Every structure is written in C-alpha cells, then in structure tokens.
Amino acid sequence: MRKDEFWEGVRGGFPIMLAASPFGALFGALAVDNGFTIADAVFMSATVYAGASQMVGIELFGNNVQPWLVVLSVFAVNFRHVLYSASIAKHVRHFTLVQKFFAFFLLVDPQYAETEKRGERGLPVTFPWYLGFGLVIYFPWIFNTLLGAIFGQLIGDPKAIGLDVLLPIYFLGLVMGFRKRDRFLPIVAVSAVASVAGMHFVGSPWHVSIGALAGILLAACLPPAETVTTTPVAIEKEA
Amino acid sequence: MDPQHLNLIYLIIAAAVATFITRIGGYVLITQMKQIPPRLESALNAVPAAVLTTLVAPAFVYGGFDVAVSMFVAFAIALGLNLSTLRMLVIGWVVVMLIRHLVL
Structure with a gap:
C-alpha cells in the first residue's frame, strides 16, 4: 500500500521532471559560465533546489554583487514558499518531524500545487506519495545540472552560441508568469524604471535592491485591492 | 581550496x-x-515581480541591440500566443543567433 503510494507520486511527478529538465541543464551551463565549477553548480542544485532563485544567484554572483545581497535576493525570489508551506500545513500536519523536514525541503512550486489539489479532492496526502512525487523531480534536477555544467565547460565563448541572452529572457518569462497578480503593471513599471535609473546613477549591483524596493514600496503604499486573499494568489511555474 | x-x-x-x-x-x-496584515501581504505579493524585473529591464536597456531585439520578439510572441517560458527561450535564442550570424 505504502509502496503503491510512492509509485503513484513518482508517476505524478514524472511529466514535471521532464518539463524542468532543460532548466536544470541550462542552470548548469550558465553557472559554469558565471564562474562556478561543475561541483559548485551540482552542490547548489542539490542544496538550494529552487530553479528561479538559483538563476538569480548565479547572475548576481557573476556580477560580483555583495554576498549578503545575493542571499537576500535568493530569499526574496523564494519568498512565495512561505505562502505555500502555510497553505499546505493542514495537509501535512500528520507527518513526523523528520518527514516534515524532508517535505518542506522538497516543496517546489509543482509539489505545492499537487499537494494542494490532492488535499482538496479529499485524497490522502501521505508521506510516501509526497516523497515519490518530490524525488522524481529532485534527483533528475541534480543530474541535469551536472550534464549542463559539463556542456558549459566545453563552450569557449558563450556569446557565439547565444547563451548570454537566455537569462534575461528566462527572467522575463518568470515576470510574465506573475501578470495575473494585483497591481502587476504598476509594480513592474516602477521596478523597471528604478532599476535602470539605479544602474545608470549608482551602478551594478545596487540597481537590483533599488528597483526591487521601489516596486515593493509601491505595492505596500497602494490601497489594498478589493479581493484580499489569505491563500497564495497564483501558482507560479518553477523554472 | x-x-x-x-x-x-x-x-x-x-x-x-x-x-x-x-x-x-x-x-x-x-x-x-x-491573518497577515493586508499591506504586508500586498508587499510580499509584489516581491517576485519586483525583484525579477530588476534583472530584465537593465539587460534590455544596456544589453545591446541584438539582446534587446531578441528579448522583445520573444516577449511579444510569448504574450500573443501564451507560450511557455521554454518556448519563449527558444524564440529569443533563434532571434539572437540570426542577428549575430546572418545579419551582422
């Protein structure tokens, strides 16, 4: 029974693993391009395990941003997980402490979405199911990072094969994924203008904190939207 | 080390x-x-878009003509056809390679 649940989770996570694989490889290649060794890239995928924030991390590291700001940015990009873990609390309360430790470590966007969906349908959210779903995404993520990093090591000039354009477009795609959120356009407009101004007048890497702060302050100052929700507003696609 | x-x-x-x-x-x-105070929640909700935008806008403005064009084309097509991030990346990559190896 427990084994069946594990494999049910594996089957559920399999298509998500396939979708995330190119991003694992992309991360590996870009990490090496930004001054990581292959081992560093694999280590980051295995310990941080959050695609978008890993990309942000290597981008800032490559630009010699101060370490505290790199960590803060990783924290900021991953902040949505606070909402996820609050939201699935009701479904995983029966896990043991050790099981919770692993469960929250593996809590990526699709894991959250599936757990929530399963719980709402009244299906049991068991630890074997959760683990099967999580591990079938986790281990290939590390393996694809390794493949990408080895490939990245072989590339001489990343510009000649167009690698340099991938990160900004990737981030642009992530930004667009948030477009259903309240006040999306004003926040993005203010952050865009403030970050370009910050780049121009203060210089990199400060444009990141200046631009981000401007958008966040705007969101806090605008009158609250009519529909105030306590659960996560949107499920963003990881990677 | x-x-x-x-x-x-x-x-x-x-x-x-x-x-x-x-x-x-x-x-x-x-x-x-x-319950989370509404203003704090609004601010938290804005965090990812605000942070990520700061990694996009300067690249668009200072990245050069080829980067700006490929970003714009990828953005326009992905928005119009509601494409995934992966397809958007492929479009941007094709455009930048075309500009670098055929046009210039």
Whole structure:
C-alpha cells in the first residue's frame, strides 16, 4: 500500500521532471559560465533546489554583487514558499518531524500545487506519495545540472552560441508568469524604471535592491485591492 | 581550496538555508499568526515581480541591440500566443543567433 503510494507520486511527478529538465541543464551551463565549477553548480542544485532563485544567484554572483545581497535576493525570489508551506500545513500536519523536514525541503512550486489539489479532492496526502512525487523531480534536477555544467565547460565563448541572452529572457518569462497578480503593471513599471535609473546613477549591483524596493514600496503604499486573499494568489511555474 | 572558492561554498550554503527558511516559514508562522496584515501581504505579493524585473529591464536597456531585439520578439510572441517560458527561450535564442550570424 505504502509502496503503491510512492509509485503513484513518482508517476505524478514524472511529466514535471521532464518539463524542468532543460532548466536544470541550462542552470548548469550558465553557472559554469558565471564562474562556478561543475561541483559548485551540482552542490547548489542539490542544496538550494529552487530553479528561479538559483538563476538569480548565479547572475548576481557573476556580477560580483555583495554576498549578503545575493542571499537576500535568493530569499526574496523564494519568498512565495512561505505562502505555500502555510497553505499546505493542514495537509501535512500528520507527518513526523523528520518527514516534515524532508517535505518542506522538497516543496517546489509543482509539489505545492499537487499537494494542494490532492488535499482538496479529499485524497490522502501521505508521506510516501509526497516523497515519490518530490524525488522524481529532485534527483533528475541534480543530474541535469551536472550534464549542463559539463556542456558549459566545453563552450569557449558563450556569446557565439547565444547563451548570454537566455537569462534575461528566462527572467522575463518568470515576470510574465506573475501578470495575473494585483497591481502587476504598476509594480513592474516602477521596478523597471528604478532599476535602470539605479544602474545608470549608482551602478551594478545596487540597481537590483533599488528597483526591487521601489516596486515593493509601491505595492505596500497602494490601497489594498478589493479581493484580499489569505491563500497564495497564483501558482507560479518553477523554472 | 582557495579562500575565494570557499566563500562561494559558504554563499551557496547560506542561499540553501535562506531557501529552507522560506519553505518551513509559512508552516511555522501559520500556527502563530491568524491573518497577515493586508499591506504586508500586498508587499510580499509584489516581491517576485519586483525583484525579477530588476534583472530584465537593465539587460534590455544596456544589453545591446541584438539582446534587446531578441528579448522583445520573444516577449511579444510569448504574450500573443501564451507560450511557455521554454518556448519563449527558444524564440529569443533563434532571434539572437540570426542577428549575430546572418545579419551582422
């Protein structure tokens, strides 16, 4: 029974693993391009395990941003997980402490979405199911990072094969994924203008904190939207 | 291991700890707090878009003609056809390669 649940989770996570694989490889290649060794890239995928924030991390590291700001940015990009873990609390309360430790470590966007969906349908959210779903995404993520990093090591000039354009477009795609959120356009407009101004007048890497702060302050100052929700507003696609 | 590389290892560990804190944070907080103040929630909701935009806008403005064009084309097509991020990346990559190897 427990084994069946594990494999049910594996089957559920399999298509998500396939979708995330190119991003694992992309991360590996870009990490090496930004001054990581292959081992560093694999280590980051295995310990941080959050695609978008890993990309942000290597981008800032490559630009010699101060370490505290790199960590803060990783924290900021991953902040949505606070909402996820609050939201699935009701479904995983029966896990043991050790099981919770692993469960929250593996809590990526699709894991959250599936757990929530399963719980709402009244299906049991068991630890074997959760683990099967999580591990079938986790281990290939590390393996694809390794493949990408080895490939990245072989590339001489990343510009000649167009690698340099991938990160900004990737981030642009992530930004667009948030477009259903309240006040999306004003926040993005203010952050865009403030970050370009910050780049121009203060210089990199400060444009990141200046631009981000401007958008966040705007969101806090605008009158609250009519529909105030306590659960996560949107499920963003990881990677 | 040279000190600079050691610093990178520490940086990755710090990033991993920060990420783990966000993943357990909600579970821990939900037992403490009944409701998040609306303004704080609005601010938190704005965090990802605001942070990520700062990585996009300067690249578009200062990245050069080829980068700006490929970003714009990828954006326009992905928005119009509601494409995934992966397809958007492929479009942007094709455009930048065309500009670099055929046009210029």
